[in-house]
Amino acid sequence: MKNIDLLRFTTAGSVDxxxxxxxxxxLYDTKSIYQDQLDAIEFSSxxxxxxxxxxxxxxxxxxxxxxxxxxxxxxxxYFKTKKRKFIIADTPGHIEYTRNMVTGAxxxxxxxxxxxxxHGIVEQTKRHAFIASLxxxxxxxxxxxxxxxxxxxxxxxxNIVDEFKAFSHKLExxxxxxIPVSALHGDNVVDRSSAxxxxxxxxxxxxxxxxxxxxxxxxxxxxxxxxxxxxPHTDEFHDYRGYTGKVAGGILKPGEEIxxxxxxxxxxxxxxxxxxxxxxxxEAGDSVTITLADDVDISxxxxxxxxxxxxxxxxxxxxxxxxLSGTPPKDRAKYYxxxxxxxxxxxxxxxxxxxxxxxxxxxxxxxNIQMNDIARVKLRTAQPIFCDSYRRNRQTGSIILIDxxxxxxxxxGMII
Amino acid sequence: MFRxxxxxxSAEDFVTENVDTYLKELESDSIYIFREIVAQFERPxxxxxxxxxxxxxxxxxxxxxxxxxxxxxxxxxxxGHNFPETIAFRDALNAELGTTLIIGSVEESIKNGRVQEELxxxxxxxxLQTTTLLDVLEKNQFDCAIGGARRDEEKARAKERxxxxxxxxxxxxxxxxxxxxxxxxxxxxxxGEHFRAFPISxxxxxxxxxxxxxxxxxxPGLYFSHERKVFERDxxxxxxxxxxxxxxxxxxxxxxxxxxxIGDITxxxxxxxxxxxxxxxxxxxxxxxxxxxxxxxxxxRTETAMEDRKKSGYx
Numbered sequence: 050m051k052n053i054d055l056l057r058f059t060t061a062g063s064v065d066x067x068x069x070x071x072x073x074x075x076l077y078d079t080k081s082i083y084q085d086q087l088d089a090i091e092f093s094s095x096x097x098x099x100x101x102x103x104x105x106x107x108x109x110x111x112x113x114x115x116x117x118x119x120x121x122x123x124x125x126x127y128f129k130t131k132k133r134k135f136i137i138a139d140t141p142g143h144i145e146y147t148r149n150m151v152t153g154a155x156x157x158x159x160x161x162x163x164x165x166x167x168h169g170i171v172e173q174t175k176r177h178a179f180i181a182s183l184x185x186x187x188x189x190x191x192x193x194x195x196x197x198x199x200x201x202x203x204x205x206x207x208n209i210v211d212e213f214k215a216f217s218h219k220l221e222x223x224x225x226x227x228i229p230v231s232a233l234h235g236d237n238v239v240d241r242s243s244a245x246x247x248x249x250x251x252x253x254x255x256x257x258x259x260x261x262x263x264x265x266x267x268x269x270x271x272x273x274x275x276x277x278x279x280x281p282h283t284d285e286f287h288d289y290r291g292y293t294g295k296v297a298g299g300i301l302k303p304g305e306e307i308x309x310x311x312x313x314x315x316x317x318x319x320x321x322x323x324x325x326x327x328x329x330x331x332e333a334g335d336s337v338t339i340t341l342a343d344d345v346d347i348s349x350x351x352x353x354x355x356x357x358x359x360x361x362x363x364x365x366x367x368x369x370x371x372x373l374s375g376t377p378p379k380d381r382a383k384y385y386x387x388x389x390x391x392x393x394x395x396x397x398x399x400x401x402x403x404x405x406x407x408x409x410x411x412x413x414x415x416x417n418i419q420m421n422d423i424a425r426v427k428l429r430t431a432q433p434i435f436c437d438s439y440r441r442n443r444q445t446g447s448i449i450l451i452d453x454x455x456x457x458x459x460x461x462g463m464i465i
Numbered sequence: 466m467f468r469x470x471x472x473x474x475s476a477e478d479f480v481t482e483n484v485d486t487y488l489k490e491l492e493s494d495s496i497y498i499f500r501e502i503v504a505q506f507e508r509p510x511x512x513x514x515x516x517x518x519x520x521x522x523x524x525x526x527x528x529x530x531x532x533x534x535x536x537x538x539x540x541x542x543x544x545g546h547n548f549p550e551t552i553a554f555r556d557a558l559n560a561e562l563g564t565t566l567i568i569g570s571v572e573e574s575i576k577n578g579r580v581q582e583e584l585x586x587x588x589x590x591x592x593l594q595t596t597t598l599l600d601v602l603e604k605n606q607f608d609c610a611i612g613g614a615r616r617d618e619e620k621a622r623a624k625e626r627x628x629x630x631x632x633x634x635x636x637x638x639x640x641x642x643x644x645x646x647x648x649x650x651x652x653x654x655x656x657g658e659h660f661r662a663f664p665i666s667x668x669x670x671x672x673x674x675x676x677x678x679x680x681x682x683x684x685p686g687l688y689f690s691h692e693r694k695v696f697e698r699d700x701x702x703x704x705x706x707x708x709x710x711x712x713x714x715x716x717x718x719x720x721x722x723x724x725x726x727i728g729d730i731t732x733x734x735x736x737x738x739x740x741x742x743x744x745x746x747x748x749x750x751x752x753x754x755x756x757x758x759x760x761x762x763x764x765x766r767t768e769t770a771m772e773d774r775k776k777s778g779y780x
Contacts, residue, residue, distance in 0.1 A: 052486040083756035122624045122642070125616045127669045134487045136667055148644055155646040276500045281533040289532060295497045295648070324528040336496040336529075349504055373644050387649050390504070447647045456653035458643040 053129075056262055059138040059153040059186070060161045061177045067194045068163050071232035072126060072139060075254065078239035081128035123153045132258040147406065147421035148373040150177065151461060154184035155447070158262045163192050166199045166229070170212045172407045178213075179406055182220035183369060183423065183463065185443060187265045189225045190256060196245065197231040203247040219409060221440075224260075228253050266333040267442045271299030271307075272360060273353035274389035274445070279338060291322065291338040292347055297389060297444035298437070299355075300332045301339070308359060309345055310352045310435045316343040333444075350391035352435045360435040360445055366395075366428040367465045368439075368448070369404075372418045374459035376452075384459065385451040386430055389444065394431040401425040428462075439463035488676055491668055492525065497648060498627060498664040499529040499611075503536055505628075505652035506609035506660065510567070510602070513539040515551035516727040517684055518613030518665065521673055523558065524682050525664060538565035540610070542598050544590040544729045545572035546708050551727060554685040569601035586710050589731045595779045599635040602659060609652070609660045617669040618757060621772035627666050633657040635778030670750060670757045678743045687724045690741045695720050701734035725750070726757055 060068055076082045087102070094103045126137040138153035140146065154160060160181040164174050174191075181189055191213055199205045206229045217225060228237055229248055236242030239254045251259070279291040301307075301321060308315045321328045322338045331337045339353070354360060366386075372378070378397055386395035400416040403424045418424055439446030450460040502509050511526065513519045526535045541555055559566040571590050574580045579600065580593040602610060616623045626642050628650045643651055652660055665673070677684065695702045696717040703709060705717035708730050722735035723746075740746045 055487040055490050083753070085755045122639070124623045125667065126623070127617045127667070129669075129671065134672075152644045152646050156648075276497070277504050279530060279533045283532070286532045291532075293500050293529075295493065322531075324531050334490060334493060336493040336500070338531075385653065387651065390501075444647065447649070449646060449649045449651065451651055451653055456651070456655065458645075458651045461644070461646045 053132065053134055054262065055134050055136065056159060056257060056260070057136045057138065057157050058159040058161055058257070059140060059150070059157040059181075060163070061140050061150050061153070061180075066163045066165045067232045068139075071161075071163065071192065071194065071230070071238065072137060074232045074235055074238050076126065076128055078235065079128050079130055079254070123149050130254070130258055135257065147176070147180070147423070148371065150180050151184065151371045151373075154180055154186055155443075155461070157184070157186050158265050159188040159190065159257070159260060160186045161190050161192060163194050164209055164213075166193050166195045166205055166209070169209050170216065174213070175216060175409070176406045178217055178220060178222065179404075179409060182217075182222045183371075185221070185440060185463075187224060187262070188260050189222055190253065191225065191227045192232075192253060193227065193229045194232055196229045196236060196242075197234055201229070201231075201236075201242070201244040203245070206248075226250070226256060228256065267298040267444075268333060269299055270358055270360075270437065270442060270445075271301055271353075271355045272297040272437070272442065272445050273301060273307075273339065274391065275347055275349055275351045275353065276390050277349055278347065289340070290344070291340050292353075293336070293338045294390065295336045296331050296333050298333050298442050299358075300330055301353075302330045303327075306356055307341075307353045308356045309347055310354060310359070310362060311433060312346065312351070314343075314345045315356055316341045316345055318342075350389075352389065352391075354435070360437050362433045362435050364430045364433050365398075366430060366434065366436070366448070366462075368426060368428065368462040369465065370397075370418075370424050370426045370450075370460050370462045372420055372422045372424070372460050374452070374457055375420050376455075376459070377420075378418050378459070383453055385453060386428065386434070386448050387451060388434045388436060388448045391434060393434060395428045395450065397426055398429045399427040401427065425465075426462075436464050438465060485679075488672065488679060491665075491672060492528075492676070494648070494667065495525045495664040496529040498650070498662065499526055501628075501650050501652070502609055502611060502662050502664075503530070505650070508605070508607050509537045509609040509611055509662070510540045510605070510607040511535075511537055511611045512598075512613070513541050513555065513566075514613070514728065515541070515547070515555045515685065516613070517673060517677065517688060518615065520558070520682060520684060521668075521676060522611065522613045522664060523562070524680060527562065535562060535564050537611070538567050540567045540569060540601060540607075542569045542594045542601070543571065544594060545570065546590055546730045548685075548687055548704075548706075548727065548730060550685045550687050558683075567601065567605065569597045571597045573597075574600065586712060588710065589729060591729055591732050592774065592779075594729075595635075595774065595777055599778050602635070607659065608654070609662050611662045611664065613665055614663050615668050615670070615673075616666050625663065625666070627663055628652050629661045629663065630654065631659050631661060631778065635659070637661075637776050637778070639772065639776065671747070674743065674747045674750060678747065685727070687727055688746065690721055690723045690738050692719055693722050693735065694718070695722060695735055702736065703734060704730050706730050 091102050124139045128135050140149045140153035162177045193206050193209050210227045229245055230237045237252045241252055273294050274297055275292045276294040281289055303318050303320055305318050319340045319342050321331045383394050383396055386393050402411040402413045403422055405412055437445040446464045448462045449458050452459045571593050574597045575582050580596045614622050626645050694705045694717050696705050696715045723738040724735055740749045
């Protein structure tokens with residue numbers, strides 16, 4: 050019997066490259082759209098004087114988006130097949146919405162990038178690929194769409210593949226696959242296309258259903274950020290002290306020796322619990338409660354790790370920062386830095402360079418950070434944080450900055 | 466262009482044999498969110514409607530804080546037009562958990578002149594609930610209201626954050642939401658502001674039912690096939706409980722139905738159904754051509770009915 054697992058993927062693109070049609074096709078062909086939802090968008094399409102069903106209306110939920118006919122925000126869509134459950138983070142592709150792309154990419158196992166077969170690789174494609182690599186999305190699928198408009202030509206497809214590869218060797222992407230599709234007609238989306246006999250690869254849905262994601266999480270470096278302490282104070286659990294959290298890396302087992310950061314005290318794991326169950330182990334992604342052999346002082350924001358495999362403990366954090374706010378960073382301004390369950394004050398000490406997301410070149414002279422900018426920066430924190438490089442662990446390698454005055458989330462960062 | 470395919474399902478399309486891995490992942494994410502809520506807010510409260518989503522929330526909260534008790538009260542906004550089965554179920558569950566139950570009464574808001582009762586054939590207290598809810602939150606100084614809304618339910622909800630900020634008037638600003646990256650949730654706020662938090666944002670209706678089955682969660686009998694006096698209006702079956710003003714051509718009769726969602730009697734449609742077990746309900750939903758909110762007339766008032774209500778502070 051096969052377990053159904055969960056694949057999270059992000060799609061980025063503009064209205065014109067057929068992204069909404071492709072998502073509509075996936076949802077439709079996997080029977081994930083209900084009749085009344087289709088009736089509703091059919092009605093809305095007619096009201097707008099369109100002669101076709103505008104599938105973008107399925108994903109464009111907010112009033113202003115419907116009025117302007119563009120996707121502004123990240124929209125989440127869900128569908129399921131017999132093999133897998135999928136969560137789509139559908140994000141707009143325009144440069145103004147880099148922050149939304151970054152948001153959608155942060156939790157994705159896979160990025161779906163659409164290329165219009167008529168236009169080939171454009172700046173937007175490069176930007177999407179760069180963000181996918183920056184956010185360390187393990188898998189990328191390049192869907193060359195609108196193949197019907199280029200006579201299903203193999204050479205058009207092959208040129209795009211070559212062009213992308215020439216560009217992507219500069220990026221850190223390991224698993225890239227290319228599929229020629231026509232979202233409008235359904236070629237190679239769910240069903241194989243008879244119009245492209247030269248293509249011997251998989252359909253998009255088959256690929257989505259079968260890509261191996263089991264090794265996407267870090268199963269090596271044991272990391273347990275403490276979320277809260279449970280002390281019931283009841284007769285039955287009088288001296289009970291449980292530490293809750295979601296395992297952020299590696300595998301933990303009862304009986305193992307662990308070290309508590311920042312105190313540096315070591316002790317052994319007594320039990321690992323999930324509700325009334327005592328578990329034999331817990332691995333990355335599991336929400337559990339841990340009890341320890343010794344009474345040590347532990348609170349939210351502390352981290353449990355192995356004695357011989359500890360995260361970096363530092364107050365100087367080197368990272369790639371994506372600025373998400375309309376207000377640029379102020380000189381010497383203090384921010385709250387959130388990292389796992391820990392929160393400390395931080396300042397931006399130095400901007401080393403900004404990245405031109407279209408050419409991937411480094412801008413060392415222009416260091417004024419604006420919304421949607423991606424920059425390499427150095428932060429200094431008031432207390433040490435216990436972190437890994439983002440490349441090694443997406444949970445313990447990521448941070449957000451929160452403005453002290455407005456409480457807005459103003460930046461996201463990937464630790465180098 | 467999309468109408469050529471068959472809309473018919475075959476049974477094997479939706480009978481899921483083993484849903485362990487993904488349900489476990491969804492559960493783990495939700496438990497993490499519950500623990501973040503309690504760590505980041507001083508006075509959270511769980512909005513309990515008596516529906517399956519809030520019952521699932523309560524179950525997840527129980528697991529998240531075991532062996533401790535659920536560390537926040539339950540809040541029910543009672544329109545006065547609730548199914549008696551809902552009220553009985555609510556009271557029994559609350560007694561079993563030993564939680565505190567707070568009831569916000571729309572009836573009282575009407576008596577106190579805070580809101581005005583709608584009149585006519587389509588009168589509903591659905592919209593009036595917002596005022597009662599905001600009054601209760603303010604009076605008790607709750608800084609986070611935990612709800613069972615899911616992103617698959619409705620297009621405006623598809624864009625809402627897990628930690629969703631409300632200004633001091635309880636309003637939601639969909640255009641200026643805080644980005645949520647990885648699993649880092651930002652609950653910072655000014656005094657007087659509050660948050661709505663949605664631990665099962667990423668669950669679908671089918672996920673909730675599969676989880677109810679896997680965890681053996683009790684539900685009110687309304688969700689399963691039973692006989693009830695109903696009448697038809699605008700293609701919907703509404704319960705005849707003396708709360709809706711019927712038109713001359715509308716007649717009620719006894720039918721075998723169940724409810725797919727449970728809200729206020731005046732806006733919750735029943736469906737003809739013979740599904741008496743969780744398994745049968747799962748089969749029925751998977752084969753259904755209409756969405757869950759298709760039985761809710763409160764969403765059908767305008768194209769953006771939900772967004773408009775949410776902006777002013779609705780659930």
